[in-house]
Amino acid sequence: MSAAPSLRVERRMLRAGLSALAGTDEVGRGALCGPVTVGMVLVTETTRTAPKGVRDSKLLTPEARRRLAPKIRRWATSYGVGHASSTEIDEFGIIPAMRLAGHRALAHLSVEPDSVLLDGNHDYLSPPKQEGLFGPEGLLDRIPPVVTMIKADLRCAAVAAASILAKTARDEIMIGLADEHPEYGWAENKGYSAPEHIAALSLYGPTPHHRVSWRLPGLGGMGLENDLSPLPGVADLEPADSVHNVVNVSACGEPGHEEGR
Structure with a gap:
């Protein structure tokens, strides 16, 4: 297994003048059904080391994720999980649906973060200039500055913790739907x-x-x-210039053994 993620990146960002930072990750983007889900975990300079065992959710067994989720909720300064339904994905596209889920997660935080640390190289939280009258309703009026980081879920404990909360929440929904189908x-x-x-x-x-x-x-x-119809996500990707503050991080481990994002 890869080395455990830490709060080094988050603490460096906080020392640069932030009072609160939200680590963020999504799950369900590549699924054929069910929601897309975004998790957020808020940390501050006083946040202690993450619970032992926190990793990117793809590297953990379902039982390990279920065991860690309540520990993460107790450890985090605040946390939020947001979903966008399959109907919203069909109506608006996967990227706007991820944005909607992210805004819903952000709205659950008890403290507004000064910045959001987002796994990947694409800022799906900030509404693009071209999104007009037909975008999802319910988006927040203001989004904190977003920093994207490739493989942040392998390096940053807050992001890895967010991925676990998102994965366990979405898994519970899918298990519930399995009873119907x-x-x-x-x-x-x-x-x-x-x-x-x-x-x-x-x-x-x-x-x-x-x-x-x-x-x-x-x-x-x-x-x-x-x-x-187009392949998932292809028609929804916004221009490359909408991606900003990208931090390149080399991979810290092998891909997960379970299903993808």
């Missing part, structure tokens, strides 16, 4: 493109929880619109 195997695959999920799509077609605007596998001729 057991044939898709969501209790195990959490809505990702596992063989049993694709086989069920082929046999039964999509449910109301599927992202039907996507090119869903296994449908064959069952819905031509799915065959003609």
